[in-house]
Amino acid sequence: MKIAIFLAPWVILGAGVLFVAFSGGPSRARQAYLTRGNRVVRLIAPLVFVGMGIAVPAVVIADQDQALGGGGSLSSQRPSEDDARGKSLFGANCATCHSLAASNARGVTGPSLDNLGLLDEKRVLNAIRIGGSGKDQMPAGLLEGENAEAVAKYVARVAGR
DSSP: OHHHHHHHHHHHHHHHHHHHHHHTSHHHHHHHHHHHOOHHHHHHHHHHHHHHHHHHHHHHHHHOOOOSSSSGGGTTSOOOHHHHHHHHHHHHHTTTTOEEGGGTEEOSSSOOTTTTOOOOHHHHHHHHHHTTTSSSSSOTTSSOHHHHHHHHHHHHHHTTO
């Protein structure tokens, strides 16, 4: 369905180019369209273009699901409730410093979590507990309890993918 909606405007545009070409150029095509075109054609052509201008963006917008990851194999998966909570907490507490493609986070002071490779939940929890590498670059205990666990699960699941 997506392919058909993507291709439809191009097919219509191609038909218009063929009409102009076989009519003998733009001026003859305009003359043929205005003098010989019947009323139905004059009403349908603008409706098709307006319809495609509304239908294509509407389908694209309606098809956008909030994916677990921003790209790759995780982009087509629906986030679980825990993952959605972890993503939200990451966005509120970590995204200003860390980069993570799955959250569209573009932090500049902390390391890019995508470049660290695959992370396990225990490593992320430890970093949250002691403050990153322990060099006072990240506040220790930024998140605690279930919130820290939710962020650790989310980051371990999506970082480096």
